[in-house]
Amino acid sequence: MIPDFIWTNAPALLVAIPLLGAFLCPIIGKISPRARNVWVGGIMLVTAIVALILAYRVFTDGTVLYTFGAAVPGLSIPLDSGGIPIRIIFTVDAMSAFMDIICAIVGFSAILYSLASESRNSGLEMYYTLFLLMVAGVFGMVSTGDFFNFFVFLEILSMASAGIIAYRVDGGVAVEAAIKYFVLSSVGAIFVLFAIGIYYGQYDALNMAMIAYRMQGSSLDMIALVMLVAALAMKCGAVPMHFWTPDAYSMAPSSATAFLVVASQASLYGLFRVLFTFYNLTLNAVTVGWIIIILGILSMVVGVTMAIPQKDVKRLMAYHAVSQTGYMLLGIGVGLAVLGNQPLMESFGYMAMNGGVFHILNHALYKGLLFLTAGAIFYRIGTRNLNKMGGLGHNMKWTMVFFIIGALAIAGIPPLNGFASKLMIYESVFIFNPILAIIAMVVSILTLASFVKVFHSIFMGPKLPEYAEVKEAPLPMLLGMGILASLAVIFGLFPDIVVTTLVSPAVHALTDQAAYIASVLGGA
């Protein structure tokens, strides 16, 4: 049914198609705006389909290898190299496939949405070029099995993101946000490069599986670990280094913000990959686990307390994004703290990690949805200031429904998806340390309080005279939001299916270092 060519080359196509689409976009834009829209939408649709095909292949057949330049894609070690993988390899295991699915869903919805939401701006060829470059960067980061390649995609992603944040210059304010983001991510990327140098100097390898295989946990490795954790935690917006998030998220165009959420989660993926695949048991798991837990708790508390007094709706949501990232770090940190202790791992470790990883998916869905609704409101009334809004529920009914779904999901109200993952985190973290679970619940309540306020000031109240003529958002925007909203509801209604088919394999792929190594280096 699926052409053989796509089936075998899916990992390479995942990066090649958006890159091709990105760089042809300015040329096609010369023909007509309609041709450009069709081109961009088509490219994203094809990419999403390839990603889903690849994910299906990974979840049925196990880890997929793609060796660039080899006679057979699965041939990771050249016959005459003496057991060393010298080529660039894409290693797509269940965790990577999980991230691919997130990127495909959110990317497609955001592109669909942007076809209408950005239509009033000029220079859209460049906008879509940057957007597709971001898509290529995220797919590359989560699929690659080569650490230097990871760095290259990280840089592609941060450059494209910085460009897209600054896209709406907005009297220079957007550029200011982009500078903050870009200075931080360039410094972070340089430290990733230092870490790569340290690994290469010690282990003569850039391949992630080879580094993991030879990992000894020396003091140099610990320096590299500190550099990587600092750089990647900064890029995913965890608290001590979170200050770029509100600026960047609020200044980027809304459709791009929805995708920036996925972009920060790609860094989160990198962080987990480093911790679990590279180091795994060579770490002092308890110490590092607690560092991640403390980062998570700080992000949750600081994020939500900063969010409450905000007046700018997107800024408020951005602080909530920081706070939600804390939940993922908390879940994964608890899993890491008991790593290697099989009984504890069985009793709550896997569950905490399942919750954390499931929360990545849920967060991408509902936070993407919330940013898109904020964008729809901005599109119609031209302001993001909560004090100037009111009574929009009369005219923008669908947007209101989508906002309610997103807001309830982020606050963890059943039966929406946020509840499913948060419940898993609460239950397992409560066994580990009750205080942490209580903090997590209090943060959830504060989130709900904050969103009740936002909901009230945007949608409730009498019709305001200045917004009497406001219409519902255009159809493509509603479709983009609708995809995310319906998935948020479906995943909330059937969390068991999602956890057993997608999340649990991803978590096991993450914790099982030996399987990752064996998939690349063979049974050695």
Place this chain on the structure above:
Amino acid sequence: MLWNLPFIAVVVITMIGLVTILLKKNLIKVMLGINILQSAANLFLISLGYREGGIAPIFTLAPSTHMVLPTPQALCLTSIVIGLATSALMLSFAVIIHKKYGTVDLDKIRRLQG
């Protein structure tokens, strides 16, 4: 001791770069700090890859078979190219900021707050 000289230089250059980024108030100087940091990373990669007496792995008429895999050099080239793109993007941001705000002083570029 002498063999460690390149690595000591890497540490010194890294420190200079970080201090520039953290303490300077001028946007252009901060960007130069990032460039300095980038050079430190490149020097680190190159000094890792240096082997005394090693030759490039070109087999035609090679004087010895003592060859060095040029991966660090390849990494360094890639990183230079990325550094170029980074500087270009950052400088173009600086141009826009100067046009809109009339200053490149980081203390005055503070319209986003809260």
